Amino acid sequence: MTTTTIAPAQVEVEAPAEQYKGQNVPRKEDRRLVQGQGVFVDDVKRHGMGYIHFVRSPYAHAHISSIDVSKAEEIGGVYGTLTGEEVAVLTDPFFQISSVPGANLKDFALAVGKVRYVGEAIVAVVAETRELARDASELVEIEYEPITPITDARQALATDAPSIHEDAGGNLMWEGTYEWGDLDAAFAEADKIVKIDELHFHRFNSTPLETNGALVEYNRGTGQWTIHTNNQFPGFAAIMMGPAMRTGLDKLRFVTQDIGGGFGNKITSHPQLVACCLLARKLGRAVQWTEWRTDFHSSMSHGNERWFQDTEVAVKNDGTLLGFRTKALDDAGAWLRYEPLGGVIWAQVTPGMYRWRHIRLEFTQVATNKAPVSPNRGYSRMQHLWFTERIIDIVAQELELDPVEIRKRNYIRTEEMPYETPNGCVYDSGDYAKMLDLGLDLIGWDEREARRAEAASRGKLLGVGIGSTLDSGTNNFGQSRMINPELQFSGNNEVATVKLDIFGEIVVTLGTTPQGQGHETTAAQVVADILKCSWEDVHVRAGHDSYWNSHAGFSGTYASQFAVTGLSAVKGATDMLAAEIKKLASAVFGGVPEEALELAEGTVRIKDNPDAALPFMACGAIINANNAGLPEDLGVTLNCRYVYRPPFEVPDVEKKFGNLTLTYAAQVHVAVVEVDPETGYYDIVDYAAVDDCGKRINPQIVEGQVMGATAQALGAVVHEQFVYDEDGNLLTPNFYDYHVPHALDMPPLKTGNIESPSPFTALGTKGMGEGGGAGIHAVCAAVQDALRAHGGAIVADSANPYHKVWDMLRHPEETKKLVSVVDA
Amino acid sequence: MEAGTVSSARSISVTINGTTYEREVEARKLLVHFIRDDLDLTGSHIGCDTGNCGACSVIVDGTLVKSCMMLAVQADGSTVETVEGLADGEELSKLQQAFSSHHALQCGYCTPGMLMSATALLRSNPKPSEDEIKKGLQGNICRCTGYWNIFAAVKAASSE
Numbered sequence: 006m007t008t009t010t011i012a013p014a015q016v017e018v019e020a021p022a023e024q025y026k027g028q029n030v031p032r033k034e035d036r037r038l039v040q041g042q043g044v045f046v047d048d049v050k051r052h053g054m055g056y057i058h059f060v061r062s063p064y065a066h067a068h069i070s071s072i073d074v075s076k077a078e079e080i081g082g083v084y085g086t087l088t089g090e091e092v093a094v095l096t097d098p099f100f101q102i103s104s105v106p107g108a109n110l111k112d113f114a115l116a117v118g119k120v121r122y123v124g125e126a127i128v129a130v131v132a133e134t135r136e137l138a139r140d141a142s143e144l145v146e147i148e149y150e151p152i153t154p155i156t157d158a159r160q161a162l163a164t165d166a167p168s169i170h171e172d173a174g175g176n177l178m179w180e181g182t183y184e185w186g187d188l189d190a191a192f193a194e195a196d197k198i199v200k201i202d203e204l205h206f207h208r209f210n211s212t213p214l215e216t217n218g219a220l221v222e223y224n225r226g227t228g229q230w231t232i233h234t235n236n237q238f239p240g241f242a243a244i245m246m247g248p249a250m251r252t253g254l255d256k257l258r259f260v261t262q263d264i265g266g267g268f269g270n271k272i273t274s275h276p277q278l279v280a281c282c283l284l285a286r287k288l289g290r291a292v293q294w295t296e297w298r299t300d301f302h303s304s305m306s307h308g309n310e311r312w313f314q315d316t317e318v319a320v321k322n323d324g325t326l327l328g329f330r331t332k333a334l335d336d337a338g339a340w341l342r343y344e345p346l347g348g349v350i351w352a353q354v355t356p357g358m359y360r361w362r363h364i365r366l367e368f369t370q371v372a373t374n375k376a377p378v379s380p381n382r383g384y385s386r387m388q389h390l391w392f393t394e395r396i397i398d399i400v401a402q403e404l405e406l407d408p409v410e411i412r413k414r415n416y417i418r419t420e421e422m423p424y425e426t427p428n429g430c431v432y433d434s435g436d437y438a439k440m441l442d443l444g445l446d447l448i449g450w451d452e453r454e455a456r457r458a459e460a461a462s463r464g465k466l467l468g469v470g471i472g473s474t475l476d477s478g479t480n481n482f483g484q485s486r487m488i489n490p491e492l493q494f495s496g497n498n499e500v501a502t503v504k505l506d507i508f509g510e511i512v513v514t515l516g517t518t519p520q521g522q523g524h525e526t527t528a529a530q531v532v533a534d535i536l537k538c539s540w541e542d543v544h545v546r547a548g549h550d551s552y553w554n555s556h557a558g559f560s561g562t563y564a565s566q567f568a569v570t571g572l573s574a575v576k577g578a579t580d581m582l583a584a585e586i587k588k589l590a591s592a593v594f595g596g597v598p599e600e601a602l603e604l605a606e607g608t609v610r611i612k613d614n615p616d617a618a619l620p621f622m623a624c625g626a627i628i629n630a631n632n633a634g635l636p637e638d639l640g641v642t643l644n645c646r647y648v649y650r651p652p653f654e655v656p657d658v659e660k661k662f663g664n665l666t667l668t669y670a671a672q673v674h675v676a677v678v679e680v681d682p683e684t685g686y687y688d689i690v691d692y693a694a695v696d697d698c699g700k701r702i703n704p705q706i707v708e709g710q711v712m713g714a715t716a717q718a719l720g721a722v723v724h725e726q727f728v729y730d731e732d733g734n735l736l737t738p739n740f741y742d743y744h745v746p747h748a749l750d751m752p753p754l755k756t757g758n759i760e761s762p763s764p765f766t767a768l769g770t771k772g773m774g775e776g777g778g779a780g781i782h783a784v785c786a787a788v789q790d791a792l793r794a795h796g797g798a799i800v801a802d803s804a805n806p807y808h809k810v811w812d813m814l815r816h817p818e819e820t821k822k823l824v825s826v827v828d829a
Numbered sequence: 830m831e832a833g834t835v836s837s838a839r840s841i842s843v844t845i846n847g848t849t850y851e852r853e854v855e856a857r858k859l860l861v862h863f864i865r866d867d868l869d870l871t872g873s874h875i876g877c878d879t880g881n882c883g884a885c886s887v888i889v890d891g892t893l894v895k896s897c898m899m900l901a902v903q904a905d906g907s908t909v910e911t912v913e914g915l916a917d918g919e920e921l922s923k924l925q926q927a928f929s930s931h932h933a934l935q936c937g938y939c940t941p942g943m944l945m946s947a948t949a950l951l952r953s954n955p956k957p958s959e960d961e962i963k964k965g966l967q968g969n970i971c972r973c974t975g976y977w978n979i980f981a982a983v984k985a986a987s988s989e
Binding site: 029031032034035036037038039040041042043044045047048050135136211212213214215216263264265266267268295297298299520521522523705706708709710712713715716717739740741745746747748749751754 | 855857858862865866869870871872873874875876877878879881882884911912913915916921925928929930932934935936937938939940941944962963964966967968969970971972973974975976977978979980
């Protein structure tokens with residue numbers, strides 16, 4: 006192994022004998038949620054509020070020649086409207102993350118002068134009822150001059166392609182070349198070069214059941230907006246909104262309680278939130294926006310669609326992988342709302358789980374006339390990990406290597422951990438081969454040929470496939486400088502406060518915005534272990550409120566990090582509180598040294614004389630309400646705020662080298678499918694998901710995340726797809742046409758886990774929850790394995806609905822021709 | 830048109846979780862909007878607008894209904910059960926308890942509808958097989974759990 010100064014220092018993982026950490030304590034959130042007493046954004050109401058309906062573009066690409074809202078405004082019960090023209094006067098364009106040409110985009114809350122995708126918001130109408138707002142929207146008259154749309158990223162850079170963003174001088178948004186190692190030497194050393202002309206990762210997202218929304222109030226006296234919303238990354242929204250609205254962040258108060266799923270898809274609602282803020286101010290009343298399902302599908306946060314072109318893989322005859330080169334073409338859709346960060350986020354997992362050291366990837370991101378892409382569970386790494394897994398199984402098929410053997414030969418080994426990847430990421434811990442063995446055992450790998458024969462006797466093609474992935478967590482935002490060296494972001498942070506109140510209440514506030522991950526519960530477990538009290542006595546405030554002062558610039562719930570950032574903040578604040586409790590007791594006990602004190606059973610007491618105990622209630626009362634006579638310099642507030650900051654350096658922007666996340670959880674999934682060669686229909690008949698996210702604070706919650714990520718991956722690979730026609734119409738704008746898995750779609754599931762504690766985190770935890778799309782990779786591999794006996798098609802697309810499998814069965818040559826092998 | 834007055838307004842009377850509500854509603858108002866917006870019973874959720882997701886499932890006169898697929902005026906004179914009526918005071922129903930102990934919910938957005946569907950299922954079939962549980966819940970979408978723990982929770986509640 007090599008070492009680097011960028012590797013974080015290792016910390017000792019504490020392991021007290023009795024603790025709540027590691028136990029399946031029941032979730033604190035559940036009691037309200039099973040009674041319908043959660044508070045989701047659409048549940049928040051204000052007297053006299055107006056309902057917002059957005060008028061959206063029916064064209065994928067058109068100039069707006071005129072907008073007339075007068076007829077809509079004449080209707081009784083309509084409170085007012087907002088147009089792009091007004092927005093362009095009242096706000097500045099959103100800050101762009103990209104360097105040029107993407108940096109030149111002029112992105113506003115509503116379309117200004119031009120529409121760039123079907124579903125783009127042009128006008129907002131506010132009325133007394135939802136129904137009236139929608140009716141009045143029909144009366145808004147907009148005239149368009151249609152322009153030819155671009156719906157295929159591969160056409161976007163053609164010389165005669167219409168320009169989607171004239172400001173950017175074309176459709177190229179961002180490009181960058183990543184190269185590490187010695188490609189020429191690797192290809193010279195290779196015995197075989199496997200060439201793959203084109204692979205395609207399709208467009209979908211996690212479609213949280215609750216759509217985006219907000220209730221926004223404007224306080225004319227203070228000039229402050231209160232934004233009740235389900236945005237899952239208020240820190241990012243604030244950074245986008247404040248400068249655009251020409252206001253300080255103190256004027257933007259974000260409040261959340263319960264969020265009905267996020268999966269990354271609720272990060273980039275800042276344009277709609279700005280429209281809400283402008284309307285609340287303009288109309289002098291609270292305004293409410295709840296996105297319709299079709300509006301979500303047609304405009305929110307599609308996952309990055311990506312093509313991998315001209316891939317070449319350098320391989321030894323024994324299956325040793327030396328390196329690869331490829332061109333990644335990323336379809337950003339119409340706007341760069343969080344992009345082009347996808348152009349670097351993938352690099353967190355550059356080599357996947359494998360030991361190859363020579364890698365070149367030319368990344369190009371283009372605009373198309375489709376909905377903007379933004380983070381989606383597994384953001385950008387999933388696409389890349391699918392690509393590396395496809396390489397493995399295509400190479401294995403072409404060179405007649407065993408898919409297990411080639412993985413084990415090339416997996417990074419447990420004794421090499423912490424392992425520095427070719428681009429400077431430091432994989433903290435793990436044992437991938439052991440996880441694979443566990444997964445194979447769970448589905449009965451040794452009996453697979455017998456099962457294949459049995460399935461064949463029923464006329465079915467059985468296939469087994471492996472998906473090995475990483476869930477890199479706790480971003481080093483310094484990686485954004487590889488996209489744009491001018492950016493002043495780096496590191497990461499999260500905040501928690503823990504206080505002891507008058508009657509001994511232990512009250513915790515978080516900066517995060519959980520969407521079902523059980524933060525109230527796991528935070529309570531961590532606090533209780535330190536304060537030596539019951540987790541039930543720890544009150545964790547539900548949701549997020551920027552008035553709590555328990556947030557920082559990167560606060561939110563995204564990118565697999567709570568178990569590291571959030572819980573480290575909780576631990577830090579609780580350690581501070583524990584020290585203060587002892588300090589107070591030392592004074593109260595007349596100078597007993599703090600080392601002679603211990604916390605136990607909700608008290609602070611003298612170790613050698615447990616009867617001399619001060620209950621937490623007394624501590625809280627003394628400091629808050631009975632503090633006369635305490636030493637002047639005591640320095641105890643029993644209200645502790647801690648900001649966790651992970652140990653990161655700014656990456657080397659020139660070499661594109663550095664540790665891009667702090668932890669690297671791993672997943673190995675194994676799928677068994679049976680394909681009907683007559684129809685292309687297939688069933689997933691057996692499935693194993695093995696996870697390693699280091700120390701698990703609440704194993705049941707962790708397993709729930711594993712299950713959810715698995716289900717979303719299976720939905721994506723079999724059913725879910727945002728399909729556009731050549732005119733740029735979305736053909737899957739609701740749950741009729743966009744089929745998400747239902748109860749009857751679920752295969753049998755077996756789960757397994759190992760725990761490789763992270764040496765870089767205070768609790769040994771790793772961020773988890775996104776998964777790496779392992780289910781997509783495993784099913785693609787399983788379908789390809791099944792088809793080996795029936796034409797031997799290559800699975801070249803991440804979307805594999807039944808009709809496409811039928812095509813592969815009928816015309817295997819169509820995908821086989823994408824792959825060739827040459828002697829080096 | 831005058832604000833708030835609609836010629837199609839009708840007076841309806843609906844009994845929900847034991848309380849009778851009499852209200853004027855627009856003829857086109859959906860039952861789910863009546864329950865959520867007019868009565869402030871916000872436990873029933875909306876996830877799709879098209880009748881696919883089941884987050885708004887309630888029981889109307891003993892029959893499981895997606896309340897976005899029914900007009901409020903159609904519920905005139907009916908008895909409706911929503912998630913808010915499942916617990917007996919502070920005591921959760923077996924099913925609610927089982928959902929918690931089996932981690933059958935994460936964000937909790939689909940949970941009210943899922944609980945109503947499972948309640949209706951267990952009333953008509955107190956000991957469902959796994960396949961019957963899946964069929965009973967096929968009209969409810971959950972994006973967080975993958976359903977496996979929901980199946981386990983319903984199974985556990987049925988065997989108690």
